[in-house]
Amino acid sequence: MARKTGSHSQITGPKIREQALQLFASHGFAAVSMRQIAAAVGVQAGALYLYTPDKEALLFDLLKTHMDELLAAWAAEERGAGPMAALEAFVRFHIGFNLSRADAVFLSYMELRNLGPENFAMIEGLRRAYETELEEILKAGQEAGVFLIPDTKLATMAIIAMLTGVTTWFREGGRLSRAMVADIYWDMVRKAVGA
Amino acid sequence: MARKTGSHSQITGPKIREQALQLFASHGFAAVSMRQIAAAVGVQAGALYLYTPDKEALLFDLLKTHMDELLAAWAAEERGAGPMAALEAFVRFHIGFNLSRADAVFLSYMELRNLGPENFAMIEGLRRAYETELEEILKAGQEAGVFLIPDTKLATMAIIAMLTGVTTWFREGGRLSRAMVADIYWDMVRKAVGA
DNA sequence: ACGTTAACTGAACGCCTGTTCAGTATCAAA
DNA sequence: TTTGATACTGAACAGGCGTTCAGTTAACGT
Numbered sequence: 535m536a537r538k539t540g541s542h543s544q545i546t547g548p549k550i551r552e553q554a555l556q557l558f559a560s561h562g563f564a565a566v567s568m569r570q571i572a573a574a575v576g577v578q579a580g581a582l583y584l585y586t587p588d589k590e591a592l593l594f595d596l597l598k599t600h601m602d603e604l605l606a607a608w609a610a611e612e613r614g615a616g617p618m619a620a621l622e623a624f625v626r627f628h629i630g631f632n633l634s635r636a637d638a639v640f641l642s643y644m645e646l647r648n649l650g651p652e653n654f655a656m657i658e659g660l661r662r663a664y665e666t667e668l669e670e671i672l673k674a675g676q677e678a679g680v681f682l683i684p685d686t687k688l689a690t691m692a693i694i695a696m697l698t699g700v701t702t703w704f705r706e707g708g709r710l711s712r713a714m715v716a717d718i719y720w721d722m723v724r725k726a727v728g729a
Numbered sequence: 730m731a732r733k734t735g736s737h738s739q740i741t742g743p744k745i746r747e748q749a750l751q752l753f754a755s756h757g758f759a760a761v762s763m764r765q766i767a768a769a770v771g772v773q774a775g776a777l778y779l780y781t782p783d784k785e786a787l788l789f790d791l792l793k794t795h796m797d798e799l800l801a802a803w804a805a806e807e808r809g810a811g812p813m814a815a816l817e818a819f820v821r822f823h824i825g826f827n828l829s830r831a832d833a834v835f836l837s838y839m840e841l842r843n844l845g846p847e848n849f850a851m852i853e854g855l856r857r858a859y860e861t862e863l864e865e866i867l868k869a870g871q872e873a874g875v876f877l878i879p880d881t882k883l884a885t886m887a888i889i890a891m892l893t894g895v896t897t898w899f900r901e902g903g904r905l906s907r908a909m910v911a912d913i914y915w916d917m918v919r920k921a922v923g924a
Numbered sequence: 925a926c927g928t929t930a931a932c933t934g935a936a937c938g939c940c941t942g943t944t945c946a947g948t949a950t951c952a953a954a
Numbered sequence: 955t956t957t958g959a960t961a962c963t964g965a966a967c968a969g970g971c972g973t974t975c976a977g978t979t980a981a982c983g984t
Contacts, residue, residue, distance in 0.1 A: 536978035537931040546931080561842060565759035568972060580974075581932050589972065644839055647756060684913045688905065691898050692891050692917055699890025710883065718879045722887055726921040731948035732961040741961080763942060775944075776962050784942065 538577075547585050549575045555596050559637035563593055563648045593645060594653045600638040601660035607631055608667060617675030621727065624668055625720045628697045633712060636701040643698070665690055672727065681727040693723055733772075742780050744770045750791050754832035758788055758840045788840060789848045795833040796855035802826055803862060812870030816922065819863055820915045823892045828907060831896040838893070860885055867922065876922040888918055 553574040557566045568589060572579040586592040608631075613623040632639045642661070646654055669690040675681035683689045697719060704715060748769040752761045763784060767774040781787040803826075808818040827834045837856070841849055864885040870876035878884045892914060899910060 536933055537980045538933090539980065541931050541980075543931075562757055562759050562840075564757050565843070567970075569970085577931090578933055579972085580934075583973070584931070645757075648760070684916060685905070688910065688913050689917065691894060692914065695894025695897070696887050696891035699886060699894075702890070703886050710880070715883065718883050719887065721879060722884065722921040725923060726917040728920060731963055732950045733963090734950065736950075736961050738961070762940075764940085772961090773963055774942080775964080778943070779961070 543584070546575065546577065546581070550582060550585050551592075551596060551599075554592055555637050555641065558593065558596070558645060559640050563641075563645045590648065590650065590653070593641075594649060594657075596638065597642050597645070597649070597657050598660075600635065600642055601657060601664070604631060605660065605664055608664070617671055617678055617680050618724075620671045621675065621681075621723065622720055624671060625693075625697060625723050626716050628694070629700055629716045629719055630712065632698055632701050633704060639698065639701055665694060668694060675727065683727055689727065693726070696723070738779070741770065741772065741776070745777060745780050746787075746791060746794075749787055750832050750836065753788065753791070753840065754835050758836075758843045785843065785845065785848070788836075789844060789852075791833065792837050792840070792844070792852050793855075795830065795837055796852060796859070799826060800855065800859060803859070812866055812873055812875050813919075815866045816870065816876075816918065817915055819866060820888075820892060820918050821911050823889070824895055824911045824914055825907065827893055827896050828899060834893065834896055860889060863889060870922065878922055884922065888921070891918070 550571065554566075554571050557571055557574060568582055569579045571592075572582055575582075582592075586595065608624075608627055611623060611627050613620045642657065646657055649657065669686055672681060672683055672686045672689055676683050676686060700715060700719065704710075704712075710718075745766065749761075749766050752766055752769060763777055764774045766787075767777055770777075777787075781790065803819075803822055806818060806822050808815045837852065841852055844852065864881055867876060867878055867881040867884055871878050871881060895910060895914065899905075899907075905913075
């Protein structure tokens with residue numbers, strides 16, 4: 535046996551990333567073997583190396599793609615006029631994006647430590663860029679007198695942690711819908727940054 | 730070579746748990762080998778099995794101990810009179826406790842997935858018990874008209890996520906002291922649950 | 925129909941894994 | 955000083971790890 539009928543790199547490539555993402559997120563990077571990923575895709579382990587130079591590069595690819603898409607999606611988002619509208623847009627965007635990609639979000643927070651120094655720095659930089667987006671909104675609101683925040687950097691971290699945490703408990707089809715969750719979180723954030 | 734001079738189970742036992750905690754927290758449970766832990770302690774890998782039946786039991790022991798101590802510490806905490814004072818006590822306690830045990834906190838949030846079903850359920854139950862402590866405060870405040878919270882369960886998760894996140898960015902000797910951080914977080918929480 | 929390229933297999937590489945255990949040195953009590 | 959109990963070594967076990975590669979088959983342009 536060698537090449538399989540109907541096999542195409544445009545199918546296998548995405549399949550590998552998809553299965554790797556799911557497996558890494560549920561069991562952890564180190565706990566998942568290349569053979570497990572291959573089995574989930576339906577190929578032998580050796581075939582994975584047509585798509586990635588090594589295991590760490592596969593993880594990096596997943597994280598880099600996620601961060602790029604996150605920043606691109608936020609850049610494309612409507613954010614209204616003024617700090618208050620911008621903050622609301624950010625809160626709703628962050629919750630929506632994170633809920634739709636819980637696996638990738640989890641990975642990007644948990645598995646950075648499995649990256650080499652330069653790959654780590656790259657992802658960390660992108661994360662910081664995203665955090666800066668929120669901090670700029672808070673700073674603008676603070677200067678405009680719309681927000682009352684003792685420390686914008688701390689508030690940035692606090693708000694992001696609070697919002698990101700939604701992925702740990704939210705279940706589709708549960709007591710609360712996504713829209714209701716977003717409404718309630720926005721209510722809490724709005725009050726927290728206010729007078 | 731066999732027994733080492735000055736060797737005692739009361740020294741080696743804690744040393745193993747201490748090193749395992751640190752290694753698991755920085756590299757992840759699956760990425761750390763028994764030989765690495767043994768080397769950090771200064772013994773051979775086989776010696777670890779005088780102190781734990783297997784690797785997973787070692788992890789479980791660390792998590793169980795941490796959760797027990799967390800609940801015991803909160804139970805022993807002064808919490809003042811009324812929901813507002815209780816909430817403030819909880820916020821300050823949670824930040825203080827988590828900052829003093831960042832490794833264990835990180836582990837208990839990240840490595841639950843490496844536990845078997847019944848061990849997982851045990852730790853999850855303890856965590857839920859801790860979360861319930863906060864939720865009861867929020868419920869009491871809501872009923873007393875002191876807080877204005879659309880959903881106490883969501884608010885519980887939001888506040889815990891926000892507070893726990895402090896361990897990801899706080900560095901001792903940085904721009905802000907622990908006390909300042911606690912003050913600012915309390916300010917945000919107080920406003921978030923208010924009118 | 926043919927030849928080339930793309931996709932994959934399956935076996936092998938050396939190394940590391942968690943765990944067990946017979947043997948041995950140290951400690952503490954008598 | 956002898957005697958157990960305690961603490962540990964070092965080698966071994968079977969199996970899994972990431973990774974490489976010669977060989978094989980399917981797909982596709984001509």
